[in-house]
Structures are given as C-alpha cells and as structure tokens.
Amino acid sequence: MKKSARITVWVLALIFGLALFAAHGRVEAKSAQSLLKEKISEVIDVLDSPDLSEADKTSRIEDIVDPVFDYELMARLSLGRRHWTGLSADQQETFTRRFVTRLKDSYFDKISMYSGDADAAFEYRPVKEQNNKVYVPVAVRAGDETVDMVYKFYSSRDTWKVYDVEINGVSIIRSYRSQFDQILADGTAEDLLEAVKEIQPPDENG
C-alpha cells in the first residue's frame, strides 16, 4: 500500500511537471494569439452592430486596430533597406504617410465587404514562434470557402505588433515590395511617391 501511494505521488508529480512544462514556453505566444482573438471579436462586434453608420464603424475599427499594427514599420519593410535608405528624409516621410493611408483604405475597403457573413468562423491554428516573433495562423471559413490568414507579430517593448499579414500565402509586404521594386527599377523616387498617392475609385469599365 505504501508502495502504491508513493508511486501515486510520483505519477502526480510527473503529471504536474508535464503540465507545467507544456504551459511554459507557450505563454508568450498564446498572448499574441489571444490579442488577435480579442481584436477580431471586437471588430466583428462593431461590424455586426446595425445602428452604426459606415463612417462610425470605420472610426471605431480604426481605434481597435491601430494600436496593434505597426504601420510605419510596414512602410519601411515594403521598400526594403536598399530603397528605403535611398530616399531622402522628406521622401521617407511622404512615402510613409501615403503608404499608410493606402494600406488603411484598402483594409477598410475589404472589411466593408464583410457584412452579415454571420456564418463566418475563425479557426485558430497552432502558432509558430521564434525569438521575438510569432506567426498566428487563422483559417476563416465562410460559405464554401476557407481563407488561410497568418498574422505576423513581433514583440515591441511589452506588447505585440503586427508587421505583416498573409492571405492564402500572399504576404502583403512582399506583394507591395515586388511592385515597388519594379517601379524603382524603371523610374525614380518621385515616380514611387506618385504611384502611392491615392487609391483610385474602382473603375467599372476597365
């Protein structure tokens, strides 16, 4: 009896050890994921509230989303070191301002497409972490389709910030970067600033 009691204690210790071991090391990553979950559900609450005007929705979503996105970093990364350092300070500032506006416009434009997609479900997949970065994959299931998204976070001081988003494998930053590379290969910094000026309203006739 004594023996079995001792074994029981050992097994219990082993279990708690395992549990602690499992919990450790995923604490940090979990918090990036839970931050994303929190933000997504807040945004959906806003989108689902029927008595808000479109403009109200947009400004509320901005308030929710802005603190987690590092827009300035995204602007720099979309140029890459070589092109970024090739710009003058003034040009850098103009570029960042225009790029961020563009990024946000395009984001809100996409979000406005989501309306009444009540059956949309978010499935969070295991995160991947390395050093100060966490990739949080989430599959968005709506209707007959599933869109795989990855939110890429890095830890900035004591909080997580998004520096890139992947949609079905297409990284937004990579996408912009390939386009900016082309523009700067063919033209000058002024052409670049002109290209990011503002989003043209959709052209219905091509």
Place this chain on the structure above:
Amino acid sequence: MVQHHQRSGKQSGKGPIGIAMLAGLFVFAAALAAWAGQPSLQSSETAAGGARTGFAVAADQAEGDQTGRDSANGSADGFDEFDEFDEFDGETGSKPVADPLSGYNRWMTGVNDKLYFWVLKPAATGYAKVTPAVARRSVGRFFKNLGYPLRFVNNLLQLKIRRAGVETARFVVNTTVGVAGFADPARWWMDLEAYPEDFGQTLGHYGVGGGWHLVLPVMGPSNLRDAVSKVPDRFLNPVAYVDPSEVSIAISAYDRINYTSLHLGEYERLKQDAVDWYIFLRNAYEQNRKKKIQE
C-alpha cells in the same frame, strides 16, 4: 500473474483500488501528455503533408532545412538577428521571378482585363440576376466535386495518402448524401475539407521550379511548369470527356461564369489596390503557388 494479483489482494484490501487508481492516473497522464503534445503533433503532421496553414510547413522547413528548394519569392524565413532590416528582410524581401516574356505577359494581362470587363463580368452579372445565390453556390460545389479525380491522383502522386483518403471520403459522401455534389455534407457535418492538388503542384513538390512566368489567355497568370501541367490535368477533368467538344467547352465556360458570379467585385477591388497590376498578379500567383506546393 493471477497469483500476484491474489497476493496483493491479500496483503492489503486497498491494493486493487490503488492499482485501479494508478491505472486511472496513467490514462489521465497519457491524455494530458497527448494534449500537451498536440500542437507539435499537428505541425509535424503538417510537415509530413497534412495541413492547411502553409506557414507551419514554411517554418518547419526553415528550421530543418535551410537549403530548401529555391523559390520565386526568396528564401523561406530564417529569423535573423536584431536590426530592423536584417530582422525582417528575409521574410519580406522577394527575389524577382524569371520573366523574360514580360512584354508579352503585360500585354496578355491587358487582354485578359478587357475579357473580364467586356465578357466575363457582364455575363456573370446577368446570370447572377436570374439565378439565386443559393443555386449558384450549389453549382459551384457540383463543379468542385468533379475536381475529385484531379485532387485524388495528385495527392497520391505526392504520397499524401491520408489526404487522398479524405478526398475519397468527401467524394463518396458528397456524391451520394450530397446529391451529386450539389451539397457539401462532408464539410458541413464531418469537417472534411478538400485538399486541392494539381500536376503543377506535384511537380513542384518534387522540386521542379516554376520557370518563366507566363500569362495564359483567359486563364491568367501561370508559369511554364504550371502551364504545361494543364495538359495532364485535363485528362483528369471529367468535363473534358464530354462529347462533342463544343459542349465540353461550354460547360467549362459555365463553370467559370458561375464562379465569377460568386466573386463579383473582387477583381476590381484587388486591381484598385495594386500599384502595378501586372506585378501584383505575378507576385501573388507565385506566392500562392509556393504555399500550395509547400502544404
């Protein structure tokens, strides 16, 4: 064994209870270990060819295999040391695609653009007006179900046996319970997702690079590997066996119009966001294919 059991029973009345408790704990511990290990198990399954995230595979490869196959969009993400650009460049940079045909490709992108606005979009818009969305979605599922032979064979060719099995289960369930594939009970009730694979992905899986970027008429962005792969793909497409070929082509066109009717406005929105539409499409195609090949 029996003796031992009796002995412990004699020695202490609590013996069997202790053993039962231990057994219970053992099961509990095993379950806990399984739970604790679950995420990593999942991602290794991913690496073995099981998952839908893509990223998991990319990261696993980055960890395990730095010399992984070359790709059109730069190396898959080693996480580097801290310096802003050093730190992120590996992930956000992109090696340009081989594109000696860029002149033709840009021109064909323009042709396809006109085709969309002048032909496809009006047809899809008109069709959407007379056909309720519920019906159009069912038709979309019907065509998706017909893609089973292609997905099944290419999963097998890549030795993704479990996925080939899932595909077969989906096909059987959706063709019967789902009434010829117009419904998707496998996804709705059994949580079985399709695993799209084509011959281009199979070639990519075995290390064949995409080669030159190539914009195809009507079908849009592609590359040499994937364009050539459309020939064997066609042999696995039931629609291709419809006789006469005019009817076969009409069915394919209908599939395309139906799909477009469910995605009206998306093309316009993407185009409006792009700084350089052709480069955007080229890059998005290559990134998306890379992910599909990795997972």
